[in-house]
Amino acid sequence: MTSAAAHDYSGVPQGAPVYELTNVSKTYARNQVVALQDVSLTLRKGSFTSVIGSSGCGKSTLLKIMAGLIPPTKGRVILQNKPVTGPRRDIGMMFQQATLFPWKTAAENIVLPIEIRDGKAAAKKAMEAAHDLLEMVGLKGFEDVYPNELSGGMAQRASICRMLITEPAVLLLDEPFSALDELSRDLMNMELQRICREQNATAFLVTHSIQEAVILSDDIVVMKPRPGRIAEVVPVDLPRPRTLDMMTTQKFGEIVDRIRAMLDKGEDM
Numbered sequence: 001m002t003s004a005a006a007h008d009y010s011g012v013p014q015g016a017p018v019y020e021l022t023n024v025s026k027t028y029a030r031n032q033v034v035a036l037q038d039v040s041l042t043l044r045k046g047s048f049t050s051v052i053g054s055s056g057c058g059k060s061t062l063l064k065i066m067a068g069l070i071p072p073t074k075g076r077v078i079l080q081n082k083p084v085t086g087p088r089r090d091i092g093m094m095f096q097q098a099t100l101f102p103w104k105t106a107a108e109n110i111v112l113p114i115e116i117r118d119g120k121a122a123a124k125k126a127m128e129a130a131h132d133l134l135e136m137v138g139l140k141g142f143e144d145v146y147p148n149e150l151s152g153g154m155a156q157r158a159s160i161c162r163m164l165i166t167e168p169a170v171l172l173l174d175e176p177f178s179a180l181d182e183l184s185r186d187l188m189n190m191e192l193q194r195i196c197r198e199q200n201a202t203a204f205l206v207t208h209s210i211q212e213a214v215i216l217s218d219d220i221v222v223m224k225p226r227p228g229r230i231a232e233v234v235p236v237d238l239p240r241p242r243t244l245d246m247m248t249t250q251k252f253g254e255i256v257d258r259i260r261a262m263l264d265k266g267e268d269m
């Protein structure tokens with residue numbers, strides 16, 4: 001990575017399909033639970049998509065399949081024109097907990113994916129990029145700090161850098177800020193939006209928060225349970241860049257209400 005800012009991961013044109021899921025189904029063999037049924041979804045280059053739905057409707061299963069961590073029982077998952085058959089270097093992931101290694105500094109944690117993939121020499125070379133990324137997320141000066149000296153929000157900022165260091169084509173985000181207090185979470189979401197715009201990233205977020213989904217997304221995938229499937233994909237036509245004060249607008253409220261009504265209907269949807 002030469003520059004952390006304004007970097008385009010793939011050269012794929014804005015709006016072109018990056019991820020394509022076709023009739024993806026998953027039945028867990030152990031208990032025969034149909035976790036997903038016929039999920040079809042296209043993520044376009046530079047778009048932000050959230051998935052929301054009640055507990056057990058298959059959100060995590062969907063994310064794991066997209067990440068190549070588990071195979072679907074049926075259906076196709078294509079990323080950048082190649083089937084996803086296992087974990088891939090063009091997929092970036094971020095989880096609820098920062099999971100930084102306590103014995104490594106912030107910068108060492110960030111280059112770890114490179115070290116695992118390409119060895120120590122490559123990790124050393126990537127240090128400059130790690131420093132650029134830390135600066136981008138407002139952590140300049142924290143390069144040599146250990147995780148126990150970072151706040152929860154700072155640790156998640158470092159995790160964002162670790163996800164970006166391998167220049168993934170797509171960012172899969174599993175409730176990355178749900179462990180933070182509400183104020184930090186709102187600020188981190190705005191930061192996430194800025195980073196996605198700067199990096200022209202394609203992002204997919206699992207969340208339980210309707211507000212979070214609305215403020216961040218171009219599209220919200222509303223799922224329903226038993227079996228887990230897509231109820232509706234709701235477009236969010238609020239202007240970009242989004243700002244936190246948009247959360248008080250009538251339009252924002254209307255979209256939130258619409259999604260809440262869908263979720264309340266639950267299985268009748």
Ligand SMILES: Nc1ncnc2c1ncn2[C@@H]1O[C@H](COP(=O)(O)OP(=O)(O)OP(=O)(O)O)[C@@H](O)[C@H]1O
Binds near residue numbers: 031034059061062228
């Ligand atoms: N490894 C597994 N083996 C068997 N069943 C599973 C497994 N993982 C998930 N399930 C089942 O599949 C269904 C979907 O689970 P999943 O975790 O994908 O839902 P979710 O929407 O992410 O839920 P939550 O919001 O609570 O995290 C549930 O009924 C769950 O019990």
